[in-house]
Amino acid sequence: MSQNLLSFFVLLFVTFYHGQTNRYIYETSVNPDSVSLVGMKTERTFLDIKGDRSLFISEHQLIKDSLFASAKPEFKVTHRKEEKDLAGLTAKKNVEPTFFNYFITKNISEKKMYYYERIAGKQIYYLEDRPLKWEISNTYEKQNGYSTQKAVVYFGGRTWTAWFTKDIPVNDGPYKFSGLPGLIVKLEDDKGDYKFDLVTKMVLYNAFEEPISTDAKQSTRINFHGDKAALDLEFNKRRKTMAESGEVENMNFERGGRHGGGMRGDGHSGNVMHHGMERKGFSSPNNSAGSFLLWSTTNENPIELK
Template sequence: MKKIGIIALALFIQHISAQNNRFVYQVTMKPDAENKTDIKTENAYLDISGEKSLFYSENRFKRDSTMQKAFQSGGGRGSINREQLEGFRTNISYSIEKDKSSQKILFKDRIGRDIYTYEEDRPLNWKMSSETTKIGEYKVQKATTDFAGRKWTAWFTTDLPYQDGPYKFGGLPGLIIKVEDDKGEYSFDLMKNYKIAEIPALNQFGNTVKVKRADYLKQQEKFKTDPMSFMQNSGGGGFPGPPTARGGGGGGRNQNPADMRKRMEERVKEEVKKNSNPIELQ
């Protein structure tokens, strides 16, 4: 009986570790450098499995699901409710995948009609503090780091068996419950968590282009000055967007190309202005 009990316990632990968990973070952002009173708030998911984790926008997930259902029902793009999609606009256009075995962090973001992906090449060097407190139901410990031009303070808990966290953060002895930069311009706060059947495959739309981080930044700057050069051969629809407008394009099939170019350039300039205070400053 004792042997059977040990086997049952081992199987139970294996079952628990094999489950997929979703952690929902509230992300608070001040993306406009000229208007710090313009505060954006939305939810993002950190889905964790035994092999990897994936961080992405809740609105993107809802938008992808809405589009997927429209195409599966045979209605195609024309059957999609544009107002509904507008409600799913997001400031978190990127997704971040962390591979547990290789310890690699892969960043993916859309520029024009393609997905650009790079492997994060900067390590997170945490300074551990003995300071502890309680956030919600969790006892948490403090750690700090300098990353991408900002000073970050994180609070992690060993109550949850994951060395992970939102965005590119991770590598602490527990799950990050809260992380915020010292200017209070970006913060991630855990709201809730629950089990999920599997980590979803995000719709990619277009080609995936693997680049170095420096090349991604160059392409991003080029898009800001000449967005139409990224939209050639995209069929007139596409997903033209720097940060908040990702997936907000389309609807240009019968328009004059010169008018389309002008509209797109104006929209990109407006988005660039609204996103002049990115999460990464360096």
Template sequence: MNKIIVLIMFLAFGKVFCQTDRYIYQTEANPDTINLVDMKVEKTFLDVSKTQTLFISESRLLRDSLRSTLKLQEKQEIKKSKKDKPDFPKLADGKSIQPTFFEYFIIKDLAGNSVNLVENVGPKQVYYQEDRKLNWEITPQTSEYKGYKIQKATVNFGGRNWTAWFSPDIKLSDGPYKFYGLPGLILKLEDDKGDYRFSFLKKVVVTNAYQEQIMPDARKSSRINFAGDKASVRMELSKNKDSQINLDQFNPGGGRGMHQRNGAMNGGFNGPPGGNGGMPNGEMGGAPNMGGMPAATSGQNTGFTNFGNTNPIELTNK
């Protein structure tokens, strides 16, 4: 257990870290609109660096940084048998890395306004650039939230009607998930069915934040062909059976399918939230400012619990 903590701390000196403004959201979702179930809750981050923003779940960031740590330490193999299965990694305060439904991250380029969704199939990244525009309707209605003046805007996207409340005082044209393009940061976001809700909690400055990136060998896809390209990569990996670090067993909950109904993309929410990965002032139990490892995609979720999500965040691919 101490070795895991030491490995995580080692990352603070790696090259994949940078100073980041982190906007933290409480994210809620209704995983099943047919059966009466509790809303799933976890924290998601909007990390803002000089050239891009990153939307990612807390747990995915924690798991990605741990994977990176093990690679840096040349840990090429983890036994998969139940007998030798390693302990689920715990943070310095005894908390465990919580499972997540967000099995992807989203990078927005501040210069070109490109939006890329990146998902892992085993050790391989597959990504696509969002090709739909957000046609916002900004209303004159204003309110106040956490000390900020906020203004209402609406948009139809992915088959849902969304209401956003943005703050003109925060000069960042961005927000959770794929949402951006308003004259200020989105602090509150909810669809009209109440299935998805993003609520800004606070901003922190993370000195050594783990920074996700699209790898040079990532498979570039399109939004329409994303599911097929992921399946193709899975087949290639199963044929090659390359030896790779596999930390799938470190995600006991897993989760899938909060992105599109046709299974093209995975993602979503899970509760309860764990530690605030990468927070200063010991908010993550004394571990350094960091992130986590990519959760497995469908076909890689052996031993995972399926939370039974039937309510994707995008209801249509149009």
């Protein structure tokens, strides 16, 4: 085989490999109110891995974001196939609320993790600054069809037990959990509020990748909620000014939810919150995608207690 032909096949393989996304689908159980001891609610969450980047996002949030993006003219021009694929997905599902109204991206090789939300029409994110200190045990069990090993970590006010498999050599898992020598196929916290179970894997060649805003605001984990409040205050001031001046208001922003979440080159991600905060609804699925009102801006993510 000539050198030029060999180079062609190497390039073809690299292009094919990096063009595909491995999606790991978790059945995720959430206790919406640990005080009242109501039944667990379930939804599917996705861990999309492309090269050494990953995206964690819930199915419902992905549908909402895809509808939001499909309403934009530039999406229709450059993403016609993705729009067609998403139309088939969303036609079968109602637009439903999610317990994960944010997204998280990771740069696996660099061990960097980012958390993204959208508030008052603007993306805001921070770099996770707490390393995971796993304790890997010598306990082995069969979990969700895989031979797995047990590991434990204390994070976000909870003790988490993970079961990972070396049969899938990916050092990643749902939410902010990664860094084990294999994919996490089962994860649950000590309070019984969250449980992630890997149910299936699929390969996508045209996975929807949500755009990251060039003007996304960088924050820190400590200042995140204060910066969100400042963005919301600025938004409300602008609305008041427009109303007083008699201008026609056309600010169809997502309030309190977030949009975006593709696998950006630097591997960015989203936000976190606390129990007992009242969640508020969103507009009818019949409304335009750009006018969704998702969650109250006062929400905190209950998956982390501190």
